[in-house]
Amino acid sequence: MEFVVISLLNGITYGLLLFMLSSGLTLIFSMMGILNFAHASFYMLGAYFAYQISTWVGFWPGLLVAPLLVGAVGAAVERYGLRRAHRFGHVAELLFTFGLAFLVEEVVHLIWGKTSVDYKIPVELDGTLFTLFATDFPIYKGFMMLVSVGMLVALYALLTRTRIGLIIQAALTKPDMVEALGHNVPRIFMLVFGGGTALAGLAGVIGGNAFITEPGMAAAVGSIVFVVVVVGGLGSLGGAFVASLLIGCIQTFSIALTISITDVFALIGVTLPEGSQVARLTITQLAPVLPYLLMVAILIFRPRGLMGARES
Amino acid sequence: MNSAVFNHGRLLLWGGFLALAFALPLVFKSGFLVSLLCQIGIMVVFALSYNMLLGQTGLLSFGHAVYYGIGAFVTMHMLNIIGKDGGPLTTALLPLVGGLAGMLAGVVLGYVTTKKAGTTFAMISLGIGELVAACALMFPGFFGGEGGVSGNRVVGKGNLLGFTWGPQVEMYGLIVLWAFLATVAMFALTQTPLGRMANAVRDNPERAEFVGYDTQRVRYLMLILSGLFAGIAGSLTALNYEIVTSETLNAHTSGVVLLMTFVGGIGFFYGPIIGAILISVMQIVIGGMTHAWLLYFGLFFLFMVLMAPGGIASVIAIQRNLWLAGLFGRMVPHYLAVALPVLILLAGLVGLIEMSYALLAGEGVGAGDTATKVMKMELHLNTPGPWLAALGVTAAGLVLTRWIGGRTRAAWNSALATLHGDKS
Secondary structure, three states: OHHHHHHHHHHHHHHHHHHHHHHHHHHHHHHHOOOOOOHHHHHHHHHHHHHHHHHHOOHHHHHHHHHHHHHHHHHHHHHHHHHHHHOOOHHHHHHHHHHHHHHHHHHHHHHHOOOOEOOOOOHHHOOEEEEEOOEEEEHHHHHHHHHHHHHHHHHHHHHHHOHHHHHHHHHHHOHHHHHHOOOOHHHHHHHHHHHHHHHHHHHHHHHHOOOOEOOOHHHHHHHHHHHHHHHHOOOOHHHHHHHHHHHHHHHHHHHHOOOEHHHHHHHOOOOOOOOOHHHHOEHHHHHHHHHHHHHHHHHHHOOOOOOOOOOO | OOOOOOOHHHHHHHHHHHHHHHHHHHHOOOHHHHHHHHHHHHHHHHHHHHHHHHOOOOOOOOOOHHHHHHHHHHHHHHHHHHHHHOOOOOHHHHHHHHHHHHHHHHHHHHHHHOOOOHHHHHHHHHHHHHHHHHHHHHOHHHHOOOOOEEOOOOOOOOOEOOEOOOOHHHHHHHHHHHHHHHHHHHHHHHOOHHHHHHHHHHHOHHHHHHHOOOHHHHHHHHHHHHHHHHHHHHHHHHHHHOEEOHHHHOHHHHHHHHHHHHHHOOOOOOHHHHHHHHHHHHHHHHHHHOOOHHHHHHHHHHHHHHHOOOHHHHHHHHHHHHHHOOOHHHHHHHHHHHHHHHHHHHHHHHHHHHHHHHHHOOOOOOOOOOOEEEOOEEEOOOOHHHHHHHHHHHHHHHHHHHHHHHHHHHHHHHHHHHHHHHHO
């Protein structure tokens, strides 16, 4: 019971963080048809910016400024890079973001070095929020949940309750019509790209100190975010939400389970032959591949994803 | 044999390249050159196999290293088996084994990946690539864990025609032979109905389906064949370096082959060959000169995506068309005129990047007013002087490039207009 509750809480925290990344990716994808390969790089930039700001003026200004900076970088990338690549088609756009991810990693190497930086949780948030079955639940995880949920509610309100949100939604499906009505669609695209990257940046600000801030963090998270988007269904925000929580929970549960595959099969009454390398693997060891296995299974049995509307 | 496909000009060109490949190490007896050429030969096969997907079938894969890596690992294990028990196989034939392993991986994994085309394929290939890379660390028995698997290529009954494949030059001969065979086979494939259908599936999948072809099957077959050639390339790597690590099948290797192929040009058969040669040489030559080489590489790639999305091969092809139309001479002065400001701009940028690297990566920057060696110059990086100079050169280059570049572009557009006007 204790294990289930604690893992569930951890899984939801991680899942919400994943959703902050995958929601931006999904919005950008459904609006512009661009699969932003560099999305996780903006997550990394968010963490590094916040680290840099925290060394100068502390954590709290960074929480606000770093995502805005990342959003500005994202908007500039859209304006001066992607819009140009767009003329050459989707492959060129995808390759542009791929090259960008490569470049961002190199620049991070250059400025902050190849090892991890010491980006710490602020002292105000360092402590125990509550104790459940003798396990401490840190304040910072509660704070992460609060920020993610707050951000998501704000995003939802923005998209469905405001004028700009309605225009964005309209531009998602009928960009030509929206343009004919006198709205500057390229600028809306730039705003959405900037907004999506700012979300990724915010995820980096609160995720960077919870996990680790190092040049490899973009690559580590990037492929998981892609799995989330595929599992949830390309272009579906609801699907991305469900898939984020699902994968967050799968990862936290599997990391904590030390039983081996032989034990799992023993539970259902099947005895595996001794000695094979596969049978001796524990669930913990399998943890890194489980999201990918889930993705492959989804692709075979439900190719449009959990909640995808179309098969692209 | 179709005489239009294997005409005299083409036979001469291919024969010439083969002769050149064999002659180079005999003329220049340098170990450095031979190892560089070995690397190029392997990468040519790998990049060409990748272009079977990207260029010919329109499948952007982010996990092509999987087939390359599996070919390499299987080859290494076969090599070790031959070394221990002696087998019917010889070292020279092992690329065939690696190729079959890559092909088998294509049969299994391609079944999942090729269900979709386009963006979805790109994401799935990435996921599969990550899956296999993660598995590589989970099964140290086969993949050798962190240290990889190593072996010795001088084993077995070997000694085919008196070669032991021990010396690097003999290995080079083997690589050239296999690379040539693979290249010919891949070129021949483009001329088959399957190759043509792959192009149709790339350009207009809907229409291809209406004509009665199963696009998924075409993609699947192309991926299997591409896995075969990637496996051969991986096998050659295993034999050449005599060690295979999990690095061989990770995302980085997949990224490098994508960059190579794209920079060379995906629209032409010979594009990836140019890319493989260029990037291998850059990697070794520029990589030996500066730590910032990956940064330059990334910038170069972005520049190519934005400015010449057809790659180097397309640039060459346009020059050739201009030449044939008698318009090339008219462009030469413009090319020369624009070269100077571009060089100035490049000099400024390189200066800025190198100084940043020296300062930030902390390569011997002392405290106080000590000079740092940047590109063989003694510079005081903590004074504004060198920075202002580099910024000035960059700005001057930028302004001049925009000014002269605009005129070159106008001339270029008018030349292209004449070219296309002649055609229609």
